[in-house]
Amino acid sequence: MIDFPAFGAALNMLGGSLDAWIWVVPGLLIGLLFGALPGISVSMAMALVLPATLYMDFLPAIIFLTSVYTGAGFGGSIPAVLINIPGTSSAVATTFDGYPMAQKGLHNEALGAALVSSCIGVLISYVILFVLVQPLAEIVLRIGPYEMAAIGIWGLVLLGSIGGSSVTKGLFAAGIGVLCGTVGMNTAGYMRGDMGIPWLLDGVPTIPAMVGLLAASQLFALVNAKFIVADESKRTISLRRIIAGGGLVLGSPVALLRGSFIGVFIGAVPGVGSSIANLISYGEARRVSPDPESYGKGNPRGLIAAESANSSSEGGSMATMLALGIPGGGATAILLASFAMHNVIGGPRFMEQNRDIVYAIIISNFAQALILLLVGTAFVFVASTVVRLPLRYLIPSVLVMSTMGAFAIEGSIAGPITLFVFAVLGWLMSRYGFPVAAIVVGLLLGKLIETELLRAWQLAGGDPLYILEHPVAVGILVLMAVSLGLSLRRDIRRRRALKAASAVA
Amino acid sequence: MQTAILRRRIAWAPLALVTALAGIALAYLLEARGVSHDPQNLLLLQPTAWLVLGLWVFLAFGFLRMPVTEGEVRETPAEVLRILAMVGAFGLFILGLEAVGYDLSIWGFTLVALVIGGERKPLPLLLFPPLFMLGVVHGFRLLVPYPFPTSLL
Known part of the structure; x- marks a missing residue:
């Protein structure tokens, strides 16, 4: 599986070229900065630096872009932890436990844990890519609409009752999210719920809605507070505690490895990407945990699961791009554009003829993950000062920046209007105990599930039993049902045990 | 418990x-x-x-x-009113973006939100909103390829 002569050539190529290395730190810093700005996505950050790569050689250009990719992958988690805004859609699940940790004054630990999870996630994903690039790509080719719909349903069911005290409220919120996700024209050409507004034909703008639901609603609720962290003694910024947060990751190897594997596999599926990986990994960690109630209240394992998955999805999507020439999402599409700018065509032939360059990209990414550990620590140290800013300044600043980010994504007033509507909805729902995260998950997965179900329906000619010809999809659904049944049985046993214990007391 | x-x-x-x-x-x-x-x-x-x-x-x-x-903590009417004032100001800010321009809207909203948040010192009220507006408008002009309407800048 590993081509050792090509590997040696890759080492020589990297060892003999200073150009290949000097762009790593600037790339990581640009990625961190843009990823941390709400509304600026990983792909937007890469698109902004793409023209600069035109005058570089091919390998330094790709290394520069992958450095931005790696930096932005972690950058999105900084505002997710500090102000409950997922800097990118891949950091939604990072907010679930990251922000509660920050509110408890554990912002240093949360950021340290997020950073180390991201770095190890990237490392693991590229190790898997290094060994299994070809077989992984072949598996991806077998994934069709049935399997994609099954993955989407898996995510939705796992997260239906996220963070909420009541399953009914969680399901209601998820249902509202799914309905919002179906607004506009579906792939069969039917227009629903657009209310005659032209920009709703493409559906509800997802990122502005998500930022409104998660962040702006939270900021409204904080209007009467003075600081994000109420206790002054806990507002310290400590390198020692950031490093201690990194140590938490090493103490949770199962959450880390599970998140990384989920991230690689889901990241490799074109069109699914890191945002779904982030959510599914979090949901899985919560489901198998002996203490699921602690999730959403600042459990570091939730943060580790979410961050390792969104970072490791980078390696997965790179596998699909390098082996098949198929971009899994916006970021890999920009990498392919850079290939084209240098007259290189990605895909199986590139992989066969330039295995040394493929290995050089992979080795460089190992180095990027390690350098990110240092650069990211310094960045996190500076970014943590947010907890010391008075909320009377932070609230208008973040609301304005989010609004401008929403405008930047949509290119019109549609972004800010969506942000406002969903901010009010999110504030009202969280005020009355509905888990806002469930609406976000519904919104993200609703569109994916509908599109894939429709494709499956069209392929089957309306025959639901046609699914039996897709054993992988059936396997995912059976596994989901079995694991849900086991979780339910465990919950019932635990409740009985608690009841018995309180009766004895 | x-x-x-x-x-x-x-x-x-x-x-x-x-x-x-x-x-x-x-x-x-x-x-x-x-x-x-x-x-x-x-x-x-x-x-x-x-x-x-x-x-x-x-x-x-x-x-x-x-x-x-027992022990249910609820916000006071004044606290609820302050949240509603912030929601209202944010709504007006969004409405004003295209009507009066992104620059004036940002300036106005930042000023009102500072007052709602409890800032009473005249110097920060005078300096922070225009400086913040300048930074945001110029920063996003560099980053965003789409034009956005402004009145002053």
């Missing part, structure tokens, strides 16, 4: 919220059914809308008999 239930009451605000959302879900379902009854139109939308309406029954029943527990 179990909290003691003192009495039960009707929770009007959450009841109104879920009823409004269920109403919107029903209106959406009827509109979608008006477009077409084809399963390709209603495959996910219809079962989800029915699920939301079914859950509304459970939730509404719960909100009609909401328990009032």
